[in-house]
Amino acid sequence: MSFIQNTWYAAAWSREITRSLLSRKIANESIVFYRKEAGDIAALTDRCPHRFVPLHLGKLKGDIVECGYHGLCFDPSGACTLNPHGDGAIPRAAKVKSYKVVEKHDVAWVWLGDASKADESLIADFSVLTNPKFRTVSSYLHVQANYQLVSDNLLDLSHGQYLHPMFKNAEGPPKFEAEKEPQPDEVWAKFSRPNQLPNKYFQMLGFPKDQRGDHRNFMRWNAPSLLLLDVGMTGVNRPAEEGISIPTSHLLTPETETSTHYFWAMSRDFRQDEDDLSQELLRAGVALFDDEDKPVIEAQQRMINTQDLMSLKPVLLQTDGPAVRARRIVEAQLKAEQP
Template structure:
């Protein structure tokens, strides 16, 4: 079960082209494509006629999508505009069209009742396309329920163990954590003061500010329903005030996480890591993209291991520790939407 009447990130905008793209979202097979005028379209990925996958078809010059099997054509509203074998298509010939919106470099698809569509509900991941922030991300498919990925990102103490060679830090689990729920979002705030930073951050602040000493580090995790997470992360020269202080004395980034259920056991994960330092350096952008993907692939192994354990059955109870207050709040919020 998935939250209904919600926007889900279906793809990076750049991946929706005139080559149809098949995606399954909340168990629904959907074809995404872009019309010649630039408009992106989401239709049910099954021809009205004989259930052939429209994603195997092609986009015509007029922007309609042609079924690969018998050539029926559908416009962006899902209405059948042509049946090659007869003069007029039947009036009821149509496939479901999904409300679609592009924002913050993602293509969002509305799952639920189309009459309830509301663009104000699109998760506000504005860092992803704001000029102050630079970064290139990626797309992963993970064989786990989407809630396990939400859990993963709502408690970053796992970095110490799963990502010990890059962003993990022994001091992370012990740092005090503040969890709050406000305006329908969950916020988890953690600051590690005055410490020798983890390898990733040590390199970044050295490079950006030629600084090699102790730092204050922060992680401010924000859960945005139904399943997006934006994380304000950074380090600054120790004692300069942390996230509320002189951020210009440090380096800052946002981890953008758009999490979309494929089905109960698979999740589409669109991620980015956008930074406000060394923004003109394309080589650094590519380098960080590669390193962050490596970090996320470590999470994939863990998440799929969890899912396999749960699929095996038996005792699969989850325990909520103090560090899991953010997880618990996000899960409660998801549950109220289902």
């Protein structure tokens, strides 16, 4: 199994990349990230070409990384700028790959493939993360499972009824509505709960406990695995704008075939100045994603082991439609990249 190369992967929250060297493996490539003196981000292969020691064990000097083993220096373009030994000649092969990185929506995005195709406008819209009308809390989770299992989880939100006590509704699992006019590179998985009492999550957010309303969970997926959930609750048959919204971002980045970087954020358009609610949301996110989703997805990975999920012929339900479509889009993009 390989990974799509010509795509933007979420490498880190912007705040994670500082004047320290940050090592992160993205789609099997070890990369060291750091912020240059001017403030933009550099990303280099995290392996010195001399003796293969990770560069993040070295030192950042200005915009230069000095290898911690024998002192070879590399600039943000990946060129070796100093060999402190002997006559100081720099061997032609003494260079590392430099990755294109852009910051957008408070996320550092990295491009592994052909740099000439690295068009910033291809990044899916997560502007809600920096939209001043919203207050956003965000976190990071490491999952020992393939990123597509996490993506599948998010594309079938009917699991909330069984796995997440906070999302359980007395009237059973949500209604699933198949897409009428699917877009070629985008998938929508729409789950709704019209005319119901609020679950514990919406109660926490302040929706009156005894008031019925319409609750929507509309998940948008963009390749390879970037998901934005339009979630909110409003009065029965009232427009969404009248109610509360808490759009939730799930940025999934493959680390290896069996591990995933999971960046999540909750943005809300109400009670924005309440720090206590922000803390409560962070706690809820950890309970939901770390404590409830992660163990099940990792158990699934152990059952599947090194095989591909689809090759094991899983039984498919109607609610699996979006996940199956998303997997087909990834497969097509992978195929298109084959020489």
